Amino acid sequence: xxxxxxxxxxxxxxxxxxxxxxxxxxxxxxxxxxxxxxxxxxxxxxxxxxxxxxxxxxxxxxxxxxxxxxxxxxxxxxxxxxxxxxxxxxxxxxxxxxxxxxxxxxxxxxxxxxxxxxxxxxxxxxxxxxxxxxxxxxxxxxxxxxxxxxxxxxxxxxxxxxxxxxxxxxxxxxxxxxxxxxxxxxxxxxxxxxxxxxxxxxxxxxxxxxxxxxxxxxxxxxxxxxxxxxxxxxxxxxxxxxxxxxxxxxxxxxxxxxxxxxxxxxxxxxxxxxxxxxxxxxxxxxxxxxxxxxxxxxxxxxxxxxxxxxxxxxxxxxxxxxxxxxxxxxxxxxxxxxxxxxxxxxxxxxxxxxxxxxxxxxxxxxxxxxxxxxxxxxxxxxxxxxxxxxxxxxxxxxxxxxxxxxxxxxxxxxxxxxxxxxxxxxxxxxxxxxxxxxxxxxxxxxxxxxxxxx
Amino acid sequence: xxxxxxxxxxxxxxxxxxxxxxxxxxxxxxxxxxxxxxxxxxxxxxxxxxxxxxxxxxxxxxxxxxxxxxxxxxxxxxxxxxxxxxxxxxxxxxxxxxxxxxxxxxxxxxxxxxxxxxxxxxxxxxxxxxxxxxxxxxxxxxxxxxxxxxxxxxxxxxxxxxxxxxxxxxxxxxxxxxxxxxxxxxxxxxxxxxxxxxxxxxxxxxxxxxxxxxxxxxxxxxxxxxxxxxxxxxxxxxxxxxxxxxxxxxxxxxxxxxxxxxxxxxxxxxxxxxxxxxxxxxxxxxxxxxxxxxxxxxxxxxxxxxxxxxxxxxxxxxxxxxxxxxxxxxxxxxxxxxxxxxxxxxxxxxxxxxxxxxxxxxxxxxxxxxxxxxxxxxxxxxxxxxxxxxxxxxxxxxxxxxxxxxxxxxxxxxxxxxxxxxxxxxxxxxxxxxxxxxxxxxxxxxxxxxxxxx
Numbered sequence: 001x002x003x004x005x006x007x008x009x010x011x012x013x014x015x016x017x018x019x020x021x022x023x024x025x026x027x028x029x030x031x032x033x034x035x036x037x038x039x040x041x042x043x044x045x046x047x048x049x050x051x052x053x054x055x056x057x058x059x060x061x062x063x064x065x066x067x068x069x070x071x072x073x074x075x076x077x078x079x080x081x082x083x084x085x086x087x088x089x090x091x092x093x094x095x096x097x098x099x100x101x102x103x104x105x106x107x108x109x110x111x112x113x114x115x116x117x118x119x120x121x122x123x124x125x126x127x128x129x130x131x132x133x134x135x136x137x138x139x140x141x142x143x144x145x146x147x148x149x150x151x152x153x154x155x156x157x158x159x160x161x162x163x164x165x166x167x168x169x170x171x172x173x174x175x176x177x178x179x180x181x182x183x184x185x186x187x188x189x190x191x192x193x194x195x196x197x198x199x200x201x202x203x204x205x206x207x208x209x210x211x212x213x214x215x216x217x218x219x220x221x222x223x224x225x226x227x228x229x230x231x232x233x234x235x236x237x238x239x240x241x242x243x244x245x246x247x248x249x250x251x252x253x254x255x256x257x258x259x260x261x262x263x264x265x266x267x268x269x270x271x272x273x274x275x276x277x278x279x280x281x282x283x284x285x286x287x288x289x290x291x292x293x294x295x296x297x298x299x300x301x302x303x304x305x306x307x308x309x310x311x312x313x314x315x316x317x318x319x320x321x322x323x324x325x326x327x328x329x330x331x332x333x334x335x336x337x338x339x340x341x342x343x344x345x346x347x348x349x350x351x352x353x354x355x356x357x358x359x360x361x362x363x364x365x366x367x368x369x370x371x372x373x374x375x376x377x378x379x380x381x382x383x384x385x386x387x388x389x390x391x392x393x394x395x396x397x398x399x400x401x402x403x404x405x406x407x408x409x410x411x412x413x414x415x416x417x418x419x420x421x422x423x424x425x426x427x428x429x430x431x432x433x434x435x436x437x438x439x440x441x442x443x444x445x446x447x448x449x450x451x452x453x454x
Numbered sequence: 455x456x457x458x459x460x461x462x463x464x465x466x467x468x469x470x471x472x473x474x475x476x477x478x479x480x481x482x483x484x485x486x487x488x489x490x491x492x493x494x495x496x497x498x499x500x501x502x503x504x505x506x507x508x509x510x511x512x513x514x515x516x517x518x519x520x521x522x523x524x525x526x527x528x529x530x531x532x533x534x535x536x537x538x539x540x541x542x543x544x545x546x547x548x549x550x551x552x553x554x555x556x557x558x559x560x561x562x563x564x565x566x567x568x569x570x571x572x573x574x575x576x577x578x579x580x581x582x583x584x585x586x587x588x589x590x591x592x593x594x595x596x597x598x599x600x601x602x603x604x605x606x607x608x609x610x611x612x613x614x615x616x617x618x619x620x621x622x623x624x625x626x627x628x629x630x631x632x633x634x635x636x637x638x639x640x641x642x643x644x645x646x647x648x649x650x651x652x653x654x655x656x657x658x659x660x661x662x663x664x665x666x667x668x669x670x671x672x673x674x675x676x677x678x679x680x681x682x683x684x685x686x687x688x689x690x691x692x693x694x695x696x697x698x699x700x701x702x703x704x705x706x707x708x709x710x711x712x713x714x715x716x717x718x719x720x721x722x723x724x725x726x727x728x729x730x731x732x733x734x735x736x737x738x739x740x741x742x743x744x745x746x747x748x749x750x751x752x753x754x755x756x757x758x759x760x761x762x763x764x765x766x767x768x769x770x771x772x773x774x775x776x777x778x779x780x781x782x783x784x785x786x787x788x789x790x791x792x793x794x795x796x797x798x799x800x801x802x803x804x805x806x807x808x809x810x811x812x813x814x815x816x817x818x819x820x821x822x823x824x825x826x827x828x829x830x831x832x833x834x835x836x837x838x839x840x841x842x843x844x845x846x847x848x849x850x851x852x853x854x855x856x857x858x859x860x861x862x863x864x865x866x867x868x869x870x871x872x873x874x875x876x877x878x879x880x881x882x883x884x885x886x887x888x889x890x891x892x893x894x895x896x897x898x899x900x901x902x903x904x905x906x907x908x
Contacts, residue, residue, distance in 0.1 A: 004458015005641060006619040013613055013638040015652030022658070022675045032661060072644040078679065118661055125655075126639075129614040130622065159467055160583040161779050164620030165460040168584065184467040185580075187459060190526040198469030201579075203786035204476070206794035207486060207572055211905055221476045225532065231798045233905040263798040315779050324778035325615050325769050332657035340660035344685045344717040451665055451687040 006166045007059050010069040012126045017073065020119045021083050030336035031094070032118035033353045034125070035110045036132055037331075042323030046418040046426060049143055049407060050103040050111055051174045052135030054397065056096070057388060059127050063092040063120075092120050096388035097373070099356070100398065102177060102406035103383060104414055106430050109356045109370055111136070113384060118335060125330050133326045134167070138174035141320040143407070144295035145313050146179035147419050150302065153310035155197055156183040157290060158318025171318045177403050179411075184312075192400055199227035199260045199288065199312075211238060215245045219256070223249055227258040227288055235261060235269050239276045246282050258286035258309070266291075267306040274307040286310060294321065299421050341443050350436060351443045356383040365413050371433035460620045461513050464523040466580045471527065474573045475537050484790035485548070486572035487807045488579070489564045490586055491785075496777030500872040500880060503597055503861060504557040504565055505628045506589030508851065510550070510582050511842060517546040517578065546574050550842035551827075553810070554852065556631060556860035557837060558868055560884050563810045563824055565590070567838060572789060579784050587780045588621070592628035595774040597861070598749035599767050600633035601873050604756065607764035609651055610637040611744060612772025625772045631857050633865075638766075646854055653681035653714045653742065653766075665692060669699045673710070677703055681712040681742055689715060689723050693730045700736050712740035712763070720745075721760040728761040740764060748775065753875050795897050804890060805897045810837040819867050825887035 005011070023029075038048060065073075065087050074084055094116020099105055111132060114121050145154050156175045162168040165187075172188030182195040189196035200218055208214035211233060219226045228245060230238035239259065246256035259277070261269050266289050277285050289301070290312030298311055315321065331349040332340055339351035353373040357380035359366045369377055373384075387395045398406075411419070417426045448454040459465070477483075492502060519527075519541050528538055548570020553559055565586060568575050599608050610629045616622040619641075626642030636649040643650035654672055662668035665687060673680045682699065684692035693713065700710035713731070715723050720743050731739050743755070744766030752765055769775065785803040786794055793805035807827040811834035813820045823831055827838075841849045852860075865873070871880045902908040 004460060005623070005645070006458060006460065008619075008641050010641040010644060011613070011619050011622070012640055013611075013652055014640050014643070014650045015638065015654055017640065018652060018672075018676060018679070019654055019658045022671050023661070025675050026671055028661065032657070034657070069644065073640075076643075076650065078676070122655075122657060125657075126614045127619075130616065130619065133615060134617050157467075159465070160580045161587060162584065163588050163617035163773070163778075164624050165462075165465050165581075165584065166618035166620035168465070169459070170618050184469065186466055186468050186471065186527075187462050187464040189468070189530075190464060190523065191459070196468045196530065198467055198472060200469055200473055201576075202796045202798070203486070203488070203576065203579075204473045206786050206796060207477070207482065207789040217476050217480055218472075221479050222472060222532070225472070232796045233901055234797065237906050319617070319773075319778040321778055324617075324773040324775055332660050335661040342656045342660060342686045343688065344656070447687055452691050 007062060008069065009063050009065045009123070010072070012123055016123050016125055018078065020123055021079055023119050023122070024083050024086060029117045029119070031115050032121045032332055033113055033115045033334040034121050034330050035333045035349070035354060036112045036128060037110045037329065038107050038136070039327045039329065041107050042326065044422055045140055045323065046423045046428065047104050047106060047140070047414060048136050049139035049178055050099045050101050050105055050136060051139035051177060052132040053098050053101045053112060053387070055131040055135065055170070056112065056128050057393060059131070060092040060096065060124065060388060060391065061393065063124065065090065090120065091391060092116065092124065093391040094120055094388070095386060095390070097384040098387050099383050100385060100387075100406070102403040102410065104365070104410040105356070105383065106368060106428050108430050109368060110354050110384065113353055115353065129328065129330045133328045135170050135174050137320050137323075137326050138171050138317070139178045141323070142175035142180060142317050143178040143411070144421065145298055145311070145317055148295040148298040148302070148421055149311055152308070153181045154179070155310065155312050156180050156185065156317070157312040157314035159185040161315040162318040168318070173400065175317060177400060178407055179404065194400070200229045202229065202232045205229060205232040212241045212244065215241055216248070219245050219249055223252065223254040224257070226256055227260050228256070229260045229262060230273065231261060231263045235264060236272055236276065239273045242285070243276060243280045243282065246280070246285060256282070256285050258288045260288040260290060260312075262291040266301045266308065267304045270301075270306045270308050288312065290314065292316065295421050339439060339443055341440065341447065343444065343447065350432070350440050352436065352439050354384070354436070357381065358383055360413065363413060364415055365428070367429040367431060369431050369433055371436050372439065375433055375435055377433070461516060462523065463517050463519045463577070464526070466577055470577045470579055472532065474577055475533055477573050477576070478537050478540060483571045483573070485569050486575045486786055487567055487569040487788040488575050488784050489787045489803070489808060490566045490582060491564045491783065492561050492590070493781045493783065495561050496780065498876055499594060499777065500877045500882065501558050501560060501594070501868060502590050503593035503632055504553045504555050504559055504590060505593035505631060506586040507552045507555045507566060507841070509585040509589065509624070510566065511847060513581050513585070514546040514550065514578065514842060514845065515847065519544065544574065545845060546570065546578065547845040548574055548842070549840060549844070551838040552841050553837050554839060554860070556857040556864065558819070558864040559810070559837065560822060560882050562884050563822060564808050564838065567807055569807065583782065583784045587782045589624050589628045591774050591777075591780050592625050592771070593632045595777070596629035596632040596634060596771050597865070598875065599752055599765070599771055602749040602752040602756070602875055603765055606762070607635045608633070609764065609766050610634050610639065610771070611766040611768035613639040615769040616772040622772070627854065629771060631854060632861055633858065648854070654683045656683065656686045659683060659686040666695045666698065669695055670702070673699050673703055677706065677708040678711070680710055681714050682710070683714045683716060684727065685715060685717045689718060690726055690730065693727045696739070697730060697734045697736065700734070700739060710736070710739050712742045714742040714744060714766075716745040720755045720762065721758045724755075724760045724762050742766065744768065746770065749875055793893060793897055795894065795901070797898065797901060804886070804894050806890065806893050808838070808890070811835065812837055814867065817867060818869055819882070821883040821885060823885050823887050825890050826893065829887055829889055831887070
């Protein structure tokens with residue numbers, strides 16, 4: 001399956017190219033280290049699930065400008081032929097330190113650091129931020145539905161409402177990785193090997209002369225895979241029709257898989273539908289709910305005792321509706337061996353290549369330290385691992401199933417208060433090492449002296 | 455430029471395929487009409503800008519399953535060979551009535567209606583909703599920044615924070631169409647012919663031994679195109695360095711294009727920077743602002759008199775942060791000549807193929823009517839136009855520039871209160887014709903009798 005323009009090297013901001021042209025003219029080819037981190041937590045989030053690293057590595061492996069892209073750049077009239085020839089030959093030759101996908105991490109911690117000749121590290125900025133921000137945003141949103149649903153099945157229904165097709169695919173992958181069971185998105189099923197599932201739409205019911213005829217037709221063609229949509233006309237009347245269908249299937253030795261509620265009061269309707277089904281010995285028929293669901297709604301209906309077995313979660317997860325972006329940055333922290341920083345108000349960055357160290361206690365995450373890359377901390381696990389050297393992967397790519405399992409393991413080590421749907425003022429402790437802070441003070445002092453004459 | 459997977463026929467929900475398999479088994483090949491409309495206004499929106507229609511038409515023209523996609527479907531074990539053979543031959547043969555891109559429209563009005571054999575019309579649902587919802591969402595968000603900025607330049611800076619790459623491209627196009635002047639997204643520049651622009655990043659400044667050296671290097675390489683970023687260390691100190699650069703450029707007969715503020719109090723800083731520049735005769739140097747901007751912030755700083763000439767608008771426009779999705783639907787309204795509807799609570803749809811009629815008064819939009827397709831209303835302009843017949847375009851595709859101009863014209867006809875950033879309880883009148891309402895009553899009555907025994 002061709003990724004087409006979705007991994008184009010030309011997917012970059014123009015200023016990356018103009019800055020690169022200046023580096024080129026000045027022969028600035030020394031290595032730069034850029035650090036990607038999330039500055040703060042969105043509403044009700046207290047942790048993040050690392051996602052998008054695999055997409056970044058694939059992009060870097062295949063980074064090159066196509067002829068037609070260079071022709072476009074030439075046509076802009078901004079760049080010299082010598083620089084365009086340089087771009088034509090340019091490949092990514094740097095190294096990547098990053099947390100593996102599925103790692104749980106926190107605000108202020110670098111998720112990924114890239115060290116490469118500054119032109120390479122600069123040109124990839126737009127793609128790197130885009131992929132890491134979005135995929136981490138969605139994995140960190142989707143896991144909240146998984147937590148809220150407890151052990152119930154949660155399925156990705158978001159394809160029609162995501163921001164474009166690339167987003168729909170990334171949402172299907174990120175939500176599966178976070179613990180969703182399946183997706184309705186067939187293309188995502190194909191590309192990532194995620195299980196696909198689905199029920200039926202109102203249009204299907206309406207296209208038949210009557211609801212019962214629509215139900216019958218579907219059950220005839222898919223006797224093993226029928227989930228009847230109940231709310232086209234009247235949910236309880238439809239539930240009684242579902243009983244007829246289930247009995248017909250039983251007569252053939254088959255079982256109706258489920259029914260779906262897509263509107264109305266889910267608590268009341270699920271109870272009444274459950275009663276109708278149970279009254280006819282259909283306790284095996286699952287109740288599936290959908291329609292504007294997210295972790296808040298799932299937690300609410302389950303708290304009220306709704307007998308719902310599975311949830312279809314769409315729009316609000318697929319766009320992370322309560323927090324549709326992350327406050328993240330990809331910042332230069334070192335150039336040519338010289339640690340750098342900026343002083344912009346409210347947007348300070350910490351200088352130097354870094355490492356994140358995690359301490360556990362009694363099988364739970366206790367505290368993290370952000371330090372310099374070369375530091376070692378006793379009894380702490382370094383989380384940033386070398387995943388690429390010299391432009392080539394140096395660690396095995398994990399399967400999506402492995403990553404999904406990792407998320408589950410990590411989640412079991414996360415202190416409970418951080419998993420709450422409304423966590424309040426609880427934060428995981430992330431500290432900075434003395435060495436990191438000392439370096440930062442030195443650099444800031446130096447800048448103030450040099451740039452501000454202080 | 456290959457669109458790759460972003461226009462795959464397999465980008466559909468699994469249930470579209472299972473429903474299609476049932477239609478196929480039942481030999482249901484009659485025409486169905488589906489209607490796409492937005493149910494309600496998101497926060498502070500009182501109108502929408504039609505966008506995404508072009509993407510839908512391109513998708514429909516090229517609709518076909520690839521061999522590898524069919525092989526994937528076969529592997530699911532759900533579909534019969536006869537149906538997969540049918541899919542292999544399937545093309546879109548239907549007709550599309552839609553508003554042309556750039557048309558201003560309102561909640562409750564169909565933006566697009568498709569009539570095609572039901573399998574075709576059903577399978578494309580996921581893509582159609584995805585494209586129309588997202589592109590209309592963004593055009594309708596971006597135009598608010600254009601309105602807030604009055605006649606100042608607004609540029610799309612969102613590429614790094616959109617939901618994936620497809621989204622970034624669609625945002626660049628939708629925002630340009632809505633009146634933005636340019637994008638930073640080079641790939642979008644290439645694909646759509648949108649002007650590209652950019653300044654410089656903090657990393658650029660930091661990679662040089664000093665800020666003034668970074669400024670000088672950029673101005674040397676791009677003497678006609680330099681916009682200096684001022685807030686890396688200290689905005690006012692940097693403004694004084696910008697004066698030095700501008701004077702050096704003047705000595706070469708060139709002019710510094712601008713300076714950029716990216717953090718801090720934009721009102722106070724823009725005033726002080728303007729003073730510093732003006733005190734040195736640099737009144738031609740533009741002040742560019744960026745950093746978390748949207749229509750609310752633009753309106754606020756301009757109301758306070760900030761002397762800002764141009765705005766870079768990124769994240770909050772690119773994800774439509776205050777309203778990241780539209781409550782829209784693509785609903786069956788007729789099958790085989792029989793108008794249909796559903797009764798789901800809060801999600802009613804109106805039966806029958808429709809037309810939207812607009813009345814103007816004194817050069818302003820006065821009121822719209824939604825009626826049946828075959829109706830004619832005196833002194834009213836029908837907005838849904840036949841854009842595709844028999845699977846082929848039957849109207850000329852408009853250039854992006856033409857669409858952009860149309861938006862500007864339409865905006866000038868929109869009553870002022872609807873353009874407010876905080877419009878309050880003002881709504882444009884959208885009425886339903888008597889014929890449409892009569893049909894709806896008849897259909898609902900018939901359904902209640904048939905399905906509920908009432």
